[in-house]
Amino acid sequence: MKTYDVVIIGAGAAGLMCALTAGYRGLRVRVVDHASKAGKKILMSGGGRCNFTNLATTPAHFFSRNPHFSISALKRYTPHHFVELVERHGVEYVEKAPGQLFCAQSAKEIVSLLLTECEWAGVEVSLSTTVGRVERLGEGMQLEIDGRTVAAGAVVVATGGLSVPTLGASGFGYDLARQFGLAVTETRAALVPFTVTSQWKASLASLSGLSCPVVASCGDGAYREPLLFTHRGLSGPAMLQASSHWLPGMPVAIDWLPSTPVAETLADLRRRVPRRRLGSWLGELLPKRLSQALIEWQGWQDRPLAELSNADIDAVASGLGAWQFKPAGTEGWRTAEVTMGGVDTAAVSSKTFAVDALPQLYFIGEVLDVTGQLGGFNFQWAWSSGVACGQAI
Ligand SMILES: Cc1cc2nc3c(=O)[nH]c(=O)nc-3n(C[C@H](O)[C@H](O)[C@H](O)COP(=O)(O)OP(=O)(O)OC[C@H]3O[C@@H](n4cnc5c(N)ncnc54)[C@H](O)[C@@H]3O)c2cc1C
DSSP states (O other): OEEEEEEEEOOSHHHHHHHHHHHHTTOOEEEEOSSSSTTHHHHHGGGGTOEEEETTOOGGGEEOSSTTTTHHHHHHSOHHHHHHHHHHTTOOEEEEETTEEEESSOTHHHHHHHHHHHHHTTOEEEOSOOEEEEEEETTEEEEEETTEEEEEEEEEEOOOOSSOGGGTOOSHHHHHHHHTTOOBOOOEEESOOEEOOHHHHHHHGGGTTOEEEEEEEETTEEEEEEEEEOSSEEEHHHHHHHHTTOOTTOOEEEESOTTSOHHHHHHHHHHHOTTOBHHHHHHHHSOHHHHHHHHHHHTOOOOBGGGOOHHHHHHHHHHHHSEEEOOSEEOGGGTOSEEEOOBOGGGBOTTTOEETTEEEEEEOGGGBSOEEOSSSHHHHHHHHHHHHHHHHO
């Protein structure tokens, strides 16, 4: 029977990072993945440029039943550590938005960086490989890999979340957690576009492709980011972020003019340029098609400002500042960037990522109930949890 110090299930961001860290410590490490390529999500991420970290990362950028769980790993392996690694490999990067670092050329460079490091660290990477039963074997573990029994001192589960099944996502990690008595918190698609009712779809069709900066609020989350109209519904960073707070039936509020004090501005203009029309004012602040649509949806008439009463001005201000819509749903796992929920961290060490009751079994990365906001936080979690575990095994 072949024996390893550690077998890591999942050759994604967290699994590869854990593997190279453990490999450099002299451990015999094998990474197995059922996909034909390592790091498929990395390759697809950030529009092919991979937003590999966010310099502003703090535990507050993550959702989890235990908001303290991410503190230790994030503190020990920071965005600057990953940037150092990226620079050592000569990968050029750009800061597209404040703190958000993307590859200047291609996400392929991040995958090849990780695979190169794994090779240098003596890690064996097995792709297109099926993992069957995973069992405890005394102080260690035993697994079936492509039908053969393999013994390992430790098993690390780095199988990620459920989003984008075509990129290799599976519920394997959750099933394994349940098999060993761990709880799995409810999972749902997050960082995902909203769909709208068929009635709204018709009204939004003419706006498809338009983007504008808004503040989107849902539940206890509010994000100042661009919104994008698509032929299916509402997307863009503002909507993706809001989706992480959304549950069926909840409304999403949009402030279309977050930088404009609407009531004061309209009252002032009514006095100074009374013949100016509402539509012409709004058309200067928002894309024309959108300003016309908003006037139509709200039933406002495109009147001269002189004809607006104070109550009309208040209605326009609240209609633009807190426009509410009820999504029909989300686009679901097919396009979601992440999974909200996952393996309950209550039974896992935040220092080593070992299961408290079975210390030869570890869970890292997105399979855990730790989910980042949009902007490079999810990869930083994969790197930080991978390193912390790789150092502890
Ligand atoms: C389209 C898209 C774009 C994204 N863009 C960004 C971005 O720019 N920045 C950011 O921070 N985050 C981004 N994310 C999120 C990010 O990709 C994930 O949070 C991150 O990859 C999680 O790392 P992980 O190693 O835990 O899981 P993954 O990277 O998903 O790796 C899990 C691995 O496990 C393997 N696996 C699953 N089941 C099995 C099984 N049964 N047997 C063997 N292997 C298995 C999978 O094939 C996969 O290789 C994006 C996600 C998507 C879908």
